[in-house]
Amino acid sequence: MEKRVFFKGWMLPAILVAPQLIISFIFFFYPSGQAIWNSLFLPDPFGLKTEFVGLDNFRFLLSDPYYLASFKTTIIFSTAVSVSSMAIGLYLAALADRLIKGAGVYQTLLIWPYAIAPAIAGVLWLFMFNGNIGLASYYLKALGYEWNHTLKGDQAMFLVILASSWGRISYNFLFFLAGLQAIPKSIIEAAAIDGASFWKRFGTIVIPLLSPITFFLLVVNIVYAFFDTFGVIHTITSGGPEQSTTILVYKVFSDGFVSQDLGSSAAQSVILLVLVGILTVIQFKYIERKVHY
Amino acid sequence: MVEKKKSGYWLTHFGLILGVLFIFFPVWLTFVASTVTQDAIIQPPLPIIPGGEFFENYANALFRGAPEGYGARVPVMQMMINSAIMAIGITVGKIVISLLSAFAFVYFRFPFRNLCFWLIFITLMLPVEVRIVPTYEVVANLNLLNSYTGLIFPLIASATATFLFRQFFMTIPDEMVEAARMDGCSPMRFFIDILVPISKTNIAALFVILFIFGWNQYLWPLLMTTDPDMQTIVMAIDSMIPTGDDFAHWPTIMATAMLAMVPPVIIVVSMQKFFVKGLLESDK
Numbered sequence: 001m002e003k004r005v006f007f008k009g010w011m012l013p014a015i016l017v018a019p020q021l022i023i024s025f026i027f028f029f030y031p032s033g034q035a036i037w038n039s040l041f042l043p044d045p046f047g048l049k050t051e052f053v054g055l056d057n058f059r060f061l062l063s064d065p066y067y068l069a070s071f072k073t074t075i076i077f078s079t080a081v082s083v084s085s086m087a088i089g090l091y092l093a094a095l096a097d098r099l100i101k102g103a104g105v106y107q108t109l110l111i112w113p114y115a116i117a118p119a120i121a122g123v124l125w126l127f128m129f130n131g132n133i134g135l136a137s138y139y140l141k142a143l144g145y146e147w148n149h150t151l152k153g154d155q156a157m158f159l160v161i162l163a164s165s166w167g168r169i170s171y172n173f174l175f176f177l178a179g180l181q182a183i184p185k186s187i188i189e190a191a192a193i194d195g196a197s198f199w200k201r202f203g204t205i206v207i208p209l210l211s212p213i214t215f216f217l218l219v220v221n222i223v224y225a226f227f228d229t230f231g232v233i234h235t236i237t238s239g240g241p242e243q244s245t246t247i248l249v250y251k252v253f254s255d256g257f258v259s260q261d262l263g264s265s266a267a268q269s270v271i272l273l274v275l276v277g278i279l280t281v282i283q284f285k286y287i288e289r290k291v292h293y
Numbered sequence: 294m295v296e297k298k299k300s301g302y303w304l305t306h307f308g309l310i311l312g313v314l315f316i317f318f319p320v321w322l323t324f325v326a327s328t329v330t331q332d333a334i335i336q337p338p339l340p341i342i343p344g345g346e347f348f349e350n351y352a353n354a355l356f357r358g359a360p361e362g363y364g365a366r367v368p369v370m371q372m373m374i375n376s377a378i379m380a381i382g383i384t385v386g387k388i389v390i391s392l393l394s395a396f397a398f399v400y401f402r403f404p405f406r407n408l409c410f411w412l413i414f415i416t417l418m419l420p421v422e423v424r425i426v427p428t429y430e431v432v433a434n435l436n437l438l439n440s441y442t443g444l445i446f447p448l449i450a451s452a453t454a455t456f457l458f459r460q461f462f463m464t465i466p467d468e469m470v471e472a473a474r475m476d477g478c479s480p481m482r483f484f485i486d487i488l489v490p491i492s493k494t495n496i497a498a499l500f501v502i503l504f505i506f507g508w509n510q511y512l513w514p515l516l517m518t519t520d521p522d523m524q525t526i527v528m529a530i531d532s533m534i535p536t537g538d539d540f541a542h543w544p545t546i547m548a549t550a551m552l553a554m555v556p557p558v559i560i561v562v563s564m565q566k567f568f569v570k571g572l573l574e575s576d577k
Contacts, residue, residue, distance in 0.1 A: 005467040006400050007480040013401035017409050020394040020455065026435075027428060027447040028416045034427035092312040095305045102306075108565060109313045113320075114572070115557035117509035117527045123534060123550050124319040127326065133543065135322060138337040169316065171572070178573055227420045231511040235531050249422050256426040257516065265426055272423045280417060 032273065038266035050263075057267035066243060067251070067268070074247040077161060078225035085165040086217055089172025090210075094202070096173075097180040107177065111170040118167060119231030125163035126236045149237065153244030156237045160245050163236060164229045171224075172217055179213040180206065219283045223276065248272055320554070326547035327351070334543040350544040354552060359533070359542035367533070369549050372526040375441075377556070379514070379525055380507035382445035387454045387503055388496060395458035396484050400470065417452045421513055429516055439520040448506075448513060454499055457574060461495050462488070498571030501564045505557045526553045 039057055041050040061067045092110060096103045113121075128136045129149060137147040149155040183206060191201045227249050233239060239246035239254060246254065249272065256265030326334055329344030353360060358367040397403070398410055421428060428447050437443030465488075473483045489496075514528040530549055535541040561568050 003399055003463070003467060003470075005470045005474075006402055007470075007474075007483075009401070009480075010403035012480055013397035013403040013406075016393040016397035016401075020390040020413060021409060023390065023446060023450045024413060024416050026431065027450040028424070029412075031424040031427035031431055034430070035424050038427065088312070092309060095308045095312075098301075098305050099309075106309050106313065107569075108562065110316055111565070111568075112558050112561050113316055114568075115505050115509075115561040116320075116554050117511060117557075119509075119511040119527050119531060120550055120553050121319075123530055123546075124323050126534065127543075127547065127550075128319060128322060133334055133337050133339070135337065135339050166316070166319065169312075174569060174572060178569075223420075227422045230422055231509075231527075234511070234515075235534060252423070253425060253512065257429075262426065269423050269426065276420070276423065 035266045035269040035273070038262055039270045042263045053263070057263045058271070061264060061267055061271070069243065070246050070248055070251045073157075073243075073245065074226065077157065077164075077229075077245070077247055078222050080161045081164045081168065081225040081229070082218060082221035084161070085168035086172045086176075086214070086221060088165070088169050089174075089217075090176045090214075092169070092173050093176035093180055094206075096177055103177070107174070110173050113167050114170040114174075116167055117231060118164065118228055119235050121163050121167040122160075122232040122235035125159060125166070129159055149241075151241055153241055156241060156245050160229070160233055160236050163232045164225065167232075168221065168224060172221070175213055175217055176210065179210050183209050216283070219279055223279055226272075226275070248275075323547050323550050327354075327544055327551050329544060331542055331544055346544060350548045351552070354545045354548035359545035361540075361542055367521065367529070369526050369529065369552060371522055372524050372529050373552060373556075375444075375523060376508055376525040376527065376553075378441055379444045379510065380504050382441060383448050383507035383510075384500055384503040386445060386449040387451070388499055390449065391452075391454035391458050392484075392489065392492070392496075395455050395462055396488060398455075398459055399462040400480065400483075413452045413455055415452075416450055417456070421447060425512065425516065432517065439518055439523045441523075443517055444510075444514060444523075444525075448510060454503070457495060457499060458492065460574075461492060465491065494567065494570065495574075497564065497567040498574065500571075501560055501568040502571040504560055508557045 040052060040054060042053045042057065043050045092106075096106045096110075099106070116124075126134075128134050129147060131137055131148050131150065134147075140147045147155060149159050187205060188201055191205055196204070226247070229247070230249055230253070233245055233247060233250050237245045239250050248268065252265050252268045252272065255261045255268065322339065325341065325343050326339060327350050328347040329340065330346055333340060333344060354368070355370045355373075356368050358369075394413065398406065432438060432443045432447060435443070437446075469487065470483065473487060478486075509527055510525070511527055511531075514525045515531070518524050518528070526549065530546070530553060533541065533546045533549060
């Protein structure tokens with residue numbers, strides 16, 4: 001995509017791009033380079049000098065049971081968050097799409113949680129499940145179920161997944177609704193005339209036509225679960241109990257800032273960088289394909 | 294519409310209302326908790342209808358801080374101002390630098406144009422959380438800790454807005470530029486008098502998305518600000534939540550949580566049309 005008509009000169013465009021390039025260099029390229037550089041060194045415990053260790057930081061990480069556990073935690077967490085928020089989002093979008101009147105009202109009622117910060121969402125759910133005063137934990141106790149997410153890893157995991165998915169439903173709902181409304185009604189009507197039931201139509205027409213948007217949402221939701229949920233985890237569990245909710249990005253933070261293990265934290269940053277890179281490439285491959293339709 | 298069975302119609306509404314209730318419930322509880330006394334909260338179960346302490350609790354949260362307990366006496370008014378400055382700074386900063394660079398990429402041919410484009414393109418990939426440690430060092434070395442500049446600038450370094458504007462500029466007919474040039478219009482004049490005005494809806498859409506992004510920043514202000522006067526409301530709520538068995542004044546905390554939610558929610562609801570447009574377009 002190129003314009004045929006353009007302005008002459010190179011001074012002006014250089015000045016126009018300069019602010020963005022300068023900010024990118026200072027706050028993006030230099031720190032990212034620094035992360036890659038630091039990942040090859042091991043600072044001594046007093047921070048006086050650093051020793052070049054090559055890929056040892058990576059080798060150590062990949063054999064570190066805590067890091068591998070964090071990998072597993074991240075996969076479970078991001079899969080659960082993506083799948084549950086997408087399933088609920090699709091369910092609500094499919095219902096709203098059936099309405100002739102009122103879909104707009106439901107849209108307004110359902111999308112505003114997008115504006116709630118993950119950290120605040122964490123606080124809301126933490127309050128509900130607080131062991132002493134929480135409403136949910138009170139009724140669970142009344143039913144004979146002992147709730148204590150500060151001690152039980154699986155309950156902590158459930159709670160961070162719940163809080164993260166809750167805030168994400170609105171986003172998925174909006175995209176699925178837009179996708180559903182873009183499906184030509186004539187196709188649905190033709191199938192209905194041929195005698196296909198609602199579920200038959202949903203399974204054989206709607207789902208396949210939604211597959212590009214579903215795939216896009218899957219990638220975006222995984223990226224969300226990888227990074228943006230930091231606030232949820234930090235407010236609800238701080239990665240505990242016993243690191244059971246320490247996802248990768250939380251470990252970069254806790255190793256880098258809390259334990260000051262800079263070499264390892266930098267190596268973890270590089271690994272995350274590669275993971276995001278792969279996800280971004282996948283996402284762009286998908287967009288290019290979509291443009292060709 | 295294909296089917297018009299009455300039962301299906303009500304089931305549809307029923308399903309949607311269930312969804313709406315699930316979305317609203319935690320926020321409703323928070324609102325209730327922000328309107329009752331401390332005693333009503335610490336003796337569960339929490340009532341389901343609001344109490345009479347609304348003004349008391351919100352006045353406490355805004356101007357005096359919690360009267361007792363963990364994280365007491367930290368008023369959040371200044372934090373809300375800080376959050377607003379950070380959110381608006383990020384929003385305006387990103388929109389301005391992205392408009393300028395998108396204009397340069399689309400309407401000029403200059404040396405290293407492709408290289409510059411790719412350099413900016415790469416910044417799409419990496420959220421600030423990943424390069425958090427070295428970015429912190431950069432900001433510390435520049436003496437920008439506890440400053441608005443340090444809060445705002447590192448978060449401006451991202452390419453999403455540039456791409457949105459670039460895409461939009463590509464759809465503007467070439468005749469526009471030709472006509473402008475014919476009339477002897479300089480590039481900057483074209484930019485200010487034609488390009489920016491016709492980008493209004495896109496700017497509004499990005500404004501909503503970026504304001505929410507800015508207001509909701511958590512990890513970065515958490516690391517950046519040690520000075521209580523520079524804290525933002527979203528990060529500060531973490532320091533109010535008690536750990537373990539610490540005593541805390543919950544009504545004030547929950548009022549603070551409500552105050553942290555209200556500005557971005559108002560923006561989303563009042564600018565819904567732009568929000569939907571911005572969301573559907575900016576992430577693609």
